[in-house]
Amino acid sequence: MKLLKQWWSTGGGLLHLTMLLSLAGLRVDLDLYLLPPPPPTLLRDELLLLGGPTRSAYALSPFPASGGWGRAGRLHPKGREPDPTASLEGHLLREVRALGVPFIPHTRVDAWLVHSVAAGDATGAHGLLGAAASSGAGVDGGSQAAPGGGGGPRAGRSSPLAAEEEEKAPAEPTAQVPDAGGRASQENEVLREKCEGVDDRSEQEKNEERVSGQKEKLQENNGDGNKVADKSEWEVEKTTESRNERHLNGTDISFSLEDLFQLLSSQPDYSVENISEDFPPVLGSISDGMNSSTYYNVNFTQAISHDVNLHEAMLLYPNTTFRRDPVARTSQEQFLQWNFHSNPERTLPETNITGFLPPVEHLTSQDLLYDLDANIFDEINLLSFVTEESFDPMEISQLFEEPESDSGLSLNSSHHSTSITKCNSSHSVSDEGAVGYSNLDSLSHHDLEGAVGGYYPEPSKVCHMDQGNETGLHGDLTFQHILHNHTYHTQPDEPEPTSESFSWPGKSQKVYLNDTDKSLSRDEQRAKDLHIPFSVDEIVRMPVDSFNSMLSRYYLTDLQVSLIRDIRRRGKNKVAAQNCRKRKLDMILNLEDDVCNLQAKKETLKREQAQCNKAINIMKQKLQDLCHDVFSRLKDDEGRPVNPSQYALECSHDGTFLIVPKELVTSGHKKEGQKGKRKGERRN
DNA sequence: AATAGGTGTCATGAT
């Protein structure tokens, strides 16, 4: 993904990228990657058209028609036995064609197979490589036979022959080869046959012949399984070179999911755990092999692994939005609706297929941060299934069967994916009630940690953006869509309100537009009526970047956008008003406390003042007594007692006492010194 | 019925 992003941003050349990715054994929808970045609102739709519905969309779409979230449960409809002839690609092609939307879903398959190759070992991943090459020749042979307009959308290169082949593909006998590691060689042979052979036979005949050939060669390989490991690297290189040659020669290579499922079904002990365990060393050999055959020093593994998610990541966003004009829906919208109304049971194959992604170790924390958007979160989320769920090829094949429906729209939505159940249960995602931020806090974070087994960089609080989380905003709502509980869509039968029918209650408070749910606030009720795919709490607390991104990504009507903005404004103002009142109360309380404190201080000061006055009075009284005593003992020059009424005692600065006539005492301090001198003389 | 307190909302200015 990084590689592609860089390529994208730098406007990398078509040929360059073509060569690079083809060397990596990856057939890429170049016209998808090299198209100018589509507008956000169209991105999902365009990608849907370009790459078809993705498993992620199935897995995580909360679209109500399929029962919303929590689609846990059986992997296939009750009572239905798996149809080994069913294939995802063929099924998708059928459905898409029924909708008139061209569709070639092979990019993901390629990537998947490359991963399987990378994980190849005695457990049978070699066979996947062979299958990849084999089916790729088949599919793309058709594409080459009927090329679309150059540079156009991938849909233009859709191959009817390939689709026919997918539909008519016979059932692959399951699981006769405990160790099918040697199938790569035979698959490559089939590939060569397909590439070189004249395509003058019916697709049915070719498939039968291929299957029979595979059987024979698989039986042959049973005898010398020990040679498998020795041959693996060579085969990988050989296949890679073969691909390179073909690609450079203009022969595109792709393959079908059907082959994969057939091969998977033939290996009962083929599990994700085996893949994960055996991945790193073989991966290294693959990379080495690829690097040895080219001077493009690129981390193919990473590029490929991210490539897988480019489609599904873009399609992750829960399409819970609506048609602006139900009558004037475009084919894209129809496709979109089909996609999200599809059977939720397809979530498991998505999950498990994603399990073929390289282990998380190949994603550094930096990478995760770099791509910490919904795409990665989805991948992370799905990766959790890899580590938790064992891979059952039969389940995969079962998941794609749809014996009773051609459109895929009639499947029972109550059947849920076990993987999703596990995921959701671990995240406490409830099926009822809007998930507020409190929930998101817990489950988003929890989910991420659990999903990546600790490789996910610790996000700051995801939802309390106002607490500075937004670094983690990637945490941002971008991955909220994975975990959203879009309660508003739990009632798909509810009539969609029109701008005419929707009445605004004015300023009335707590006016419930719908008597059916008194617990909803006005905005919640409005949001529900307008099918806003977010909870009010989410809308309000969502950081502005995520909010704007959401508005651009979702296909929202003007009325919905207006309502969402009003909800956000009112919600924030409500919080602000609450805070303001709280602050005001706090201020009042603080002021009251201040008043109490000041009053107490005043009383204290009053008491101190009274004590001081009392002390002063005591001192005055003592002074008077002292004066009286002194004067009673003093006599003038004539021996007469000094009249205390005419004289007064004064204490000088040096501590001496002076007998001063009272008229002099009142004369002022300016003459004090002179008085003192005279009194001193008098004393002397 | 009147009233006080609580709450949501709007308008407006500040950041």
Add this chain to the structure above:
DNA sequence: AGATCATGACACCTA
């Protein structure tokens, strides 16, 4: 420029 915050004012609800 737009988003957000703070706050006064108003209306409504409830006890």
